[in-house]
Amino acid sequence: MDIRPRQKTLAKTVSCCGVGVHSGRRVRLTLGPAPVSFGIRFVRTDLPGRPEIPGLFNRVVDTSLATVIGGEGAIVSTIEHLMAAFSGLSIDNAIVELDGYEVPIMDGSAGPFTRLIREAGVKEQAGSRCVFMVNDPIELREGDRYVAILPSQTPKITCTIDFKHPLVGQQSLTVDLDDQIFEREICDARTFGFLHEVEFLKRMGLARGGALENAVVLTPDRVMNEEGLRYEDEFVRHKILDCIGDFSLLGMPIMGHVIAHKSGHQFNHLFLEKFFSEKCAWETLTCFDSQGVRGAWAGNSAAAV
Numbered sequence: 001m002d003i004r005p006r007q008k009t010l011a012k013t014v015s016c017c018g019v020g021v022h023s024g025r026r027v028r029l030t031l032g033p034a035p036v037s038f039g040i041r042f043v044r045t046d047l048p049g050r051p052e053i054p055g056l057f058n059r060v061v062d063t064s065l066a067t068v069i070g071g072e073g074a075i076v077s078t079i080e081h082l083m084a085a086f087s088g089l090s091i092d093n094a095i096v097e098l099d100g101y102e103v104p105i106m107d108g109s110a111g112p113f114t115r116l117i118r119e120a121g122v123k124e125q126a127g128s129r130c131v132f133m134v135n136d137p138i139e140l141r142e143g144d145r146y147v148a149i150l151p152s153q154t155p156k157i158t159c160t161i162d163f164k165h166p167l168v169g170q171q172s173l174t175v176d177l178d179d180q181i182f183e184r185e186i187c188d189a190r191t192f193g194f195l196h197e198v199e200f201l202k203r204m205g206l207a208r209g210g211a212l213e214n215a216v217v218l219t220p221d222r223v224m225n226e227e228g229l230r231y232e233d234e235f236v237r238h239k240i241l242d243c244i245g246d247f248s249l250l251g252m253p254i255m256g257h258v259i260a261h262k263s264g265h266q267f268n269h270l271f272l273e274k275f276f277s278e279k280c281a282w283e284t285l286t287c288f289d290s291q292g293v294r295g296a297w298a299g300n301s302a303a304a305v
């Protein structure tokens with residue numbers, strides 16, 4: 001998430017296999033290098049013509065259970081953890097191939113994708129990066145939940161959650177956004193759910209791949225996972241991870257302070273639409289070597305304007 005002047009891609013192609021959390025189907029995922037200003041694009045290798053879908057907010061078709069993008073008669077579901085890993089490690093350009101419609105859930109965090117990208121290596125490219133510089137506050141509010149971006153000289157995010165559960169309750173965390181903080185403090189935070197919700201989803205034919213190996217599951221009074229939590233506040237850290245993935249769909253890094261209060265994928269997406277409707281509140285800047293602009297989010301370099 002560092003804002004360095006040059007774009008980045010992967011140094012080589014890497015692959016992994018895993019299960020889709022909702023489909024229960026095994027999926028092979030391949031990440032590969034891409035040219036300057038290519039952005040992050042998903043390719044369905046299992047479909048005729050290999051349809052290609054950019055990882056951008058204007059391609060989002062569903063946010064009810066996960067972030068789903070679509071185009072050319074195809075969809076790719078549950079992209080948020082992988083997009084968070086790309087953003088968290090400042091990858092601007094990559095091609096993502098998969099032989100199913102759902103990105104594998106892995107362990108429920110962005111950690112496996114982060115380590116897969118590290119295995120591939122990061123290559124600096126000749127193209128200059130661009131950023132969204134937030135000059136005036138932008139806010140979307142609905143009842144007691146809201147998302148806002150405030151002007152800031154350093155990129156950061158504040159996230160607050162509030163669940164009526166004794167092991168969750170209200171949690172709030174502010175983090176500065178850079179590659180090392182993401183890798184050390186955010187990427188391994190897992191998705192979580194409540195046992196009664198998981199049981200309901202399974203009855204509805206969803207969460208077929210859901211298991212204690214890929215989510216933190218809570219009963220009314222305990223964590224079901226034998227290993228417990230990875231962080232004392234793993235729940236809010238995962239919500240920060242989700243926000244990083246969702247906001248990367250803007251298409252460029254953001255220089256600003258994101259504040260998310262009781263938000264989720266759907267409300268995040270509504271905010272992205274509002275962000276682009278308020279063009280007077282931000283400007284796009286090109287990062288030249290002599291400029292030294294540093295430290296914003298790394299999303300796709302091909303902006304969705």
